[in-house]
Amino acid sequence: MRNLLEIRDQVIKIYNKTEFIVVPVLKFMLAFLMLSIVSGKMGYMYQLDNLGLVLILSLMCSFLPNGFIVFFAAVLSMAHIYALSLEVAIVTLAIYMILFLVFFRFCSGHSLVLIFTVILAAMKIPFIVPIVVGLVSTPAAMFAVICGLIGYQMLNTVVTNAMAIHTMGDEAAMAKIRLVVDSLVKNKELLVMIIAFSFTIVVVYLVRRLAIDYAWTIAMAAGAIANLVLLLIGDLMYDTNMSVGGAILGLLLALAVGKVFEFFCFSIDYSRIENVQFEDDEYYYYVKAIPKMTVAAPEKKVKRINMQTQGDAGRPKNLDKNPARERSVVVERVGEQRRKRTTNERIAGGKSVTVGKREISEIEEFFDNLDEE
Amino acid sequence: MINEEKIVLMTKLAAYEKGEGKQNMAVGKYFMGDYISLHILRTVLSGTFAFLLAVGIYLLYYLEDLMANLYSLDFAAMARNVVMYYIIFLVAYGLVTYIFFTLRFFKAKKGIKRYYQNLKKLNSMYHQQS
Numbered sequence: 001m002r003n004l005l006e007i008r009d010q011v012i013k014i015y016n017k018t019e020f021i022v023v024p025v026l027k028f029m030l031a032f033l034m035l036s037i038v039s040g041k042m043g044y045m046y047q048l049d050n051l052g053l054v055l056i057l058s059l060m061c062s063f064l065p066n067g068f069i070v071f072f073a074a075v076l077s078m079a080h081i082y083a084l085s086l087e088v089a090i091v092t093l094a095i096y097m098i099l100f101l102v103f104f105r106f107c108s109g110h111s112l113v114l115i116f117t118v119i120l121a122a123m124k125i126p127f128i129v130p131i132v133v134g135l136v137s138t139p140a141a142m143f144a145v146i147c148g149l150i151g152y153q154m155l156n157t158v159v160t161n162a163m164a165i166h167t168m169g170d171e172a173a174m175a176k177i178r179l180v181v182d183s184l185v186k187n188k189e190l191l192v193m194i195i196a197f198s199f200t201i202v203v204v205y206l207v208r209r210l211a212i213d214y215a216w217t218i219a220m221a222a223g224a225i226a227n228l229v230l231l232l233i234g235d236l237m238y239d240t241n242m243s244v245g246g247a248i249l250g251l252l253l254a255l256a257v258g259k260v261f262e263f264f265c266f267s268i269d270y271s272r273i274e275n276v277q278f279e280d281d282e283y284y285y286y287v288k289a290i291p292k293m294t295v296a297a298p299e300k301k302v303k304r305i306n307m308q309t310q311g312d313a314g315r316p317k318n319l320d321k322n323p324a325r326e327r328s329v330v331v332e333r334v335g336e337q338r339r340k341r342t343t344n345e346r347i348a349g350g351k352s353v354t355v356g357k358r359e360i361s362e363i364e365e366f367f368d369n370l371d372e373e
Numbered sequence: 374m375i376n377e378e379k380i381v382l383m384t385k386l387a388a389y390e391k392g393e394g395k396q397n398m399a400v401g402k403y404f405m406g407d408y409i410s411l412h413i414l415r416t417v418l419s420g421t422f423a424f425l426l427a428v429g430i431y432l433l434y435y436l437e438d439l440m441a442n443l444y445s446l447d448f449a450a451m452a453r454n455v456v457m458y459y460i461i462f463l464v465a466y467g468l469v470t471y472i473f474f475t476l477r478f479f480k481a482k483k484g485i486k487r488y489y490q491n492l493k494k495l496n497s498m499y500h501q502q503s
Contacts, residue, residue, distance in 0.1 A: 087433075090433075091430060091433070094426045094427075094429060094430050095430070097422075097423070097426055098423045098426050098427060101419040101420070101422055101423040101426075102419070102420070102423045102466065105415070105419065106469075106473055140473070174433070174434075174436055174437050177430075177433050177434060178434055181430060181434050
């Protein structure tokens with residue numbers, strides 16, 4: 001655990017130092033993944049189906065707000081669908097606009113959630129989304145999840161029926177429209193997923209905000225169970241042919257990802273809870289303070305005392321108890337605690353020495369004895 | 374000499390102004406009634422447009438049937454149904470908007486209140502110094 005905490009601190013430290021370059025790079029990768037999925041799955045407009053364009057758009061997205069990734073993905077998908085069928089493109093545009101007008105105004109700050117919903121749905125692991133969103137975001141993000149699920153379902157329908165749409169002539173325009181609309185309106189699996197995911201987000205959010213121990217872990221478990229139960233009920237009610245094994249595996253993966261998020265965002269030490277009670281003129285306060293799990297970075301710096309190399313430096317254990325000797329200063333850094341300790345010049349012998357906590361206590365004991373003498 | 378407490382407070386205030394505060398300040402300009410009414414109005418406009426789009430898709434979906442039965446259709450009943458669905462949709466959408474933006478308003482007000490408390494604290498620090 002200590003090693004993990006050290007690694008986490010190092011990661012956070014590196015991120016803070018290099019944020020100005022890491023954030024655009026991550027945004028570039030995310031945009032590239034999203035646009036590659038859209039372009040790779042569709043690619044009906046050959047002029048747009050090239051890596052260069054995706055790279056340029058991704059590069060632009062790395063310096064633009066996250067909403068532009070969604071915008072470019074929508075435009076790219078529209079263009080590909082237009083190349084496949086004008087009627088389907090019109091319906092797609094209308095549905096995009098409905099999603100934008102009805103849902104997106106509630107979740108304009110949650111573009112990342114929408115992007116991840118589409119990416120994870122494309123990777124067949126959308127179950128991670130509600131658990132993680134409930135943990136790190138607010139229930140408003142459920143609208144972004146809904147937009148993502150509907151958007152992905154629409155694209156998926158077009159992709160899986162591309163051949164059929166292509167072979168249908170202009171005379172079958174209505175059939176093409178029905179195909180796309182039916183995939184959304186009559187799709188019970190989508191409906192069940194929307195309900196289950198929305199409910200799960202609310203459950204996870206409410207439980208993780210409770211003032212109980214291990215709230216995040218309990219929230220994850222409660223969310224996973226609620227999600228699974230709702231999916232199973234939906235499967236029984238509407239016969240959605242959902243893969244129960246896949247859902248269970250997906251939820252286990254969601255729990256694992258949730259634990260990773262917990263480790264980075266909410267790592268606290270329940271073994272050191274402090275319950276404090278105090279009062280002022282108006283209130284009594286019952287405060288539960290839980291310390292964050294932190295670990296000191298394992299760097300130990302010892303300041304060189306002098307340039308002499310006389311004598312045997314040795315370890316602080318082997319102290320020559322001669323009080324007449326001049327004292328100099330060793331500055332030791334153990335994690336965040338900087339301490340000054342006095343020791344004999346011969347102890348260091350002009351060499352750098354590494355002083356552990358135990359040795360420090362021995363040095364303290366040594367000088368206490370000296371003072372007594 | 375550097376006053377560490379003051380710097381921490383000023384950093385907090387600056388971070389709030391730059392991030393969450395920007396959105397909250399925009400909310401704070403309104404009275405609650407005005408803020409919610411504005412969003413309800415937006416809801417009516419965007420909801421109407423979205424509903425029209427949905428009706429358009431519906432018409433496209435059933436275009437063949439509608440054309441085949443054009444002369445036997447009861448347009449008055451259809452219009453009544455459309456209006457009824459429109460009202461139901463707007464009421465439900467308006468209710469969601471009302472709840473959502475009421476919560477957002479209170480959250481923003483809370484943030485602004487804390488911000489002004491910190492400002493007062495900073496001000497008193499300046500007074501103490503002088």
